Amino acid sequence: MDNQITEKDVKNSWLYYYIVCEMGISYERLQALGFTVAMIPILEKLYPNKEDLKQALKRHLVFYNTEAVYGAPINGIVIAMEEQKAKGADIEDDAITGIKTGLMGPMAGIGDSIDWATLKPIIFGLAVTLSTNGSIIGALFMLLLPLIQIVVGRKLAAYGYRAGQASIREILNSGHIKTLILGASTLGLFMMGALSSTYVKLSTPITFSFGDANRPFVLQDVINSIIPGLLPLIAVFGIYWWLLKKNQNFTMIMILIVTISIGGSFIGLF
Structure with missing residues (x-):
């Protein structure tokens, strides 16, 4: 089986995640189920062994929540890490989980500010204006938001994959993988603490x-x-x-x- 991941695979995986990330949501895991489902085609390519595939799926079923579009680099970085791990790199499960947990909060803040607090009000405001004047374009104009999101998200996912490949390779060659795990885990703890103080x-x-x-x-x-x-x-x-x-x-x-x-x-x- 060809286990070579392409940027097209990365973009398609993110698009799948964009569609399903809000489905099957729960307070226990939030978007984890959607993220894992979107990763299945990638993981099946990387892990032909069923036991390895099962372990890969299990490590992505932990709590995960971010803004889907501007959180797309996380998808790309995680795919790059899984690819290196499948090739035998010394990447522990905690490093992958820590990267996701550490980045999901900052990416959500950026995405919410750009997409939902800026872009959506502008597009929907223009759509309402057109609709009140009796133009059918107003209804179609609202589709501009998901179209922009899909274009941006696919590009960001591919960027995250390329950046992830380069940075992970550099870290592995320098022997700083333990530093990565410690830093990612620490950042993840900070984020979980912030989430706990916000939601509890x-x-x-x-x-x-x-x-x-x-x-x-x-x-x-x-x-x-x-x-x-x-x-x-x-x-x-x-x-x-x-x-x-x-x-x-x-x-x-x-x-x-x-x-x-x-x-x-x-x-x-x-």
Whole structure:
């Protein structure tokens, strides 16, 4: 089997991802399923051995979320890394996962600012103007946004693949692969910490009164004065401890979170 990856393969893989990335989304993995499905044709080329293919698919089923168009270089870089790994390069799974996790936040910020905060309002505003004047072009004008996104995304994915090939080859030749893994993992931890502080919301309404003349003692204010976000941090570390020490039964974890949340709310703890 010819396992040579071409830029056409990279562009087609990204286009597939662009179409399916918002399908099958969940809070546990977000776009991971769409990313993995789009990678299947690439991985099948690189890993003819079924066991190797299975391991490659599993390492891409972890949490992933970014802006699809300006996150396209990540797709290209990951494909370049998988290609080098398939050829026997000493690239660990953590390095690939770390690159994805570390870059998804910055790329999402760029993409959201350009695509959804700038380009979309301009194009849709012009489309509305044309439509209100009775022109059918207004409806067709809205298709300009996905067309621009597809052109830009395909080019960025190919650019990421070329840049990934060059940089990975240089890193491998210099023997700095451990530095890459450490840097990618560290950046990934920072991003996951930022995501946790953004998405995990937890506070307590508990107050104590010490006489009518005194101000009530608000527990949440005291916690915020010591360490803001302490309760969400405890929740995140509690879930991490469970995953590390107990098991990775995500259904059980979700049931526990819902049960504790409802129970805590019922008794006035949260």
